[in-house]
Amino acid sequence: MSLTLSIEEVAARVRSRAISPVELVHGCLDRIESRLELNAFITVMADSAVSAAEAAEREIAAGHYRGPLHGIPISVKDLVDVAGTPTTSGSAVAPRLPAEDAPIVARLRDAGAIIIGKTNLHEFAFGTTSEESAFGPVHHPKDPSRSPGGSSGGAAVALIEGMCFGSVGTDTGGSIRIPSAVCGTVGLKPTYAELPCDGIVPLSTTLDHVGPMARSVADVALMFEAMSGQSHPLRVVGQERQYIFGVPEPYFCDRLHPEVRLALDRTRHALVAAGHEVRRVVIEHAARTADVYLHIVLPEASWYHAPMLSSDPDRYSPGVRVRLEMGRYVLAEDYVRAMHLRNVLRLAVNEAMQNCDVLLLPAQPIPAPELGATTVEVDGSREPVRAAMLRLTQLFNITGHPAIALPAGTTNDGWPVGIQLVGQSGTTSQLVQVAATVERYSTGGDGSVGGGTG
Amino acid sequence: MTIEDWLKAACEDAERRGLPELKPLLEGLARSLAGLREADRLIDRGYGKS
Numbered sequence: 001m002s003l004t005l006s007i008e009e010v011a012a013r014v015r016s017r018a019i020s021p022v023e024l025v026h027g028c029l030d031r032i033e034s035r036l037e038l039n040a041f042i043t044v045m046a047d048s049a050v051s052a053a054e055a056a057e058r059e060i061a062a063g064h065y066r067g068p069l070h071g072i073p074i075s076v077k078d079l080v081d082v083a084g085t086p087t088t089s090g091s092a093v094a095p096r097l098p099a100e101d102a103p104i105v106a107r108l109r110d111a112g113a114i115i116i117g118k119t120n121l122h123e124f125a126f127g128t129t130s131e132e133s134a135f136g137p138v139h140h141p142k143d144p145s146r147s148p149g150g151s152s153g154g155a156a157v158a159l160i161e162g163m164c165f166g167s168v169g170t171d172t173g174g175s176i177r178i179p180s181a182v183c184g185t186v187g188l189k190p191t192y193a194e195l196p197c198d199g200i201v202p203l204s205t206t207l208d209h210v211g212p213m214a215r216s217v218a219d220v221a222l223m224f225e226a227m228s229g230q231s232h233p234l235r236v237v238g239q240e241r242q243y244i245f246g247v248p249e250p251y252f253c254d255r256l257h258p259e260v261r262l263a264l265d266r267t268r269h270a271l272v273a274a275g276h277e278v279r280r281v282v283i284e285h286a287a288r289t290a291d292v293y294l295h296i297v298l299p300e301a302s303w304y305h306a307p308m309l310s311s312d313p314d315r316y317s318p319g320v321r322v323r324l325e326m327g328r329y330v331l332a333e334d335y336v337r338a339m340h341l342r343n344v345l346r347l348a349v350n351e352a353m354q355n356c357d358v359l360l361l362p363a364q365p366i367p368a369p370e371l372g373a374t375t376v377e378v379d380g381s382r383e384p385v386r387a388a389m390l391r392l393t394q395l396f397n398i399t400g401h402p403a404i405a406l407p408a409g410t411t412n413d414g415w416p417v418g419i420q421l422v423g424q425s426g427t428t429s430q431l432v433q434v435a436a437t438v439e440r441y442s443t444g445g446d447g448s449v450g451g452g453t454g
Numbered sequence: 455m456t457i458e459d460w461l462k463a464a465c466e467d468a469e470r471r472g473l474p475e476l477k478p479l480l481e482g483l484a485r486s487l488a489g490l491r492e493a494d495r496l497i498d499r500g501y502g503k504s
Contacts, residue, residue, distance in 0.1 A: 285497065291489040326479050329464040331455065334487060337494045344497055
């Protein structure tokens, strides 16, 4: 039994009863147990997962097959409530003890998914490397001295290590797309507010998104539909129509690791060779993205954490604590300035997309950074790791446009590189369809441009 | 409040609260604030309201 099959592939075997959900759960639990040193999970729900798998097996045997997620082990970022397990947020601050599932977890369970455990993360989702966690840093499976990205780092590691078949992540500045790019998986941030964030510990209420992570675009689509509460699954086929891709070159392509630039160029050329059009576009004022983001995320995060910062400041990781404290100094008028400029940026993205179907850009400017590094060299100059890792993703949290990260091969040293597609607001399902087409050209299918060829 | 006045007050408050490690971060935030206010000044305010 391969634990790295796609959900699509394994679901067919579960439905035909060639594979039992109980076998799948035990297989995933064995994988978790065999790589505990990666710190991918905070809570492993072995007993309840086995019970749920036994129930799924009985249901399927009785002819009550619920759909492609029935009997499939899924992990949930430990920022999201799962009834009966603590929601630690990766922190030593007192956890939430939810009696109910978050709505997106309840919907996944309704679709038959089995919750295998809660994954590790950058504390309170306030970081991009998953190294500041009260449960230890998450390590990249390829080299434990490197970060898997974050904040949903445990989720991405669980996927590439076969510890689950899909993961629930959250994304406030890129926390689904960053680890997806760094680990070579697929991660979808839907349109803002498309999926409910109830039952999820907030980082920044106007920037927070929840979404699926998986090993293929089709699997992300299956999860997205279940998390949306849709009853008629979309079949992702990678349609044959010709798309127009807009590459926002200024700002987004200014400073890239050379092999990231190469991966983008390869994808671009493969798409053109396949008959699609790729054109250069400009997002006005994009250079202001980080300034706007900071003046929204900092005070919004401080709002939620103010009581705990007063009562239990020493329970936070030092780096997370000081970032939360910073937000307490942002003036109300500057928050309003940022919210005004947010609208300017939203309109600028809409304008840039006027004559194209989706935007195409890298998901990360760099491959996996070293754990503990505070700065990183990007294209000949050094910058803070956090700023570099947020640079290409955070704009679409500000504007709310849907965005998906997918693999685009590897560097010569084998480090995954990811690209990002951004859709029109409210068109997440269409974005996923386009991603299914691009996946064929970016990750080793027909007209492959991936595979670490440098 | 000017950025200089804001930074001075924020650093003094952080010091008073026993958080001197905030000072370099606040200085970085001050640079970002300058960018934010400059953008707010230059970009047509009506654009964002259309």
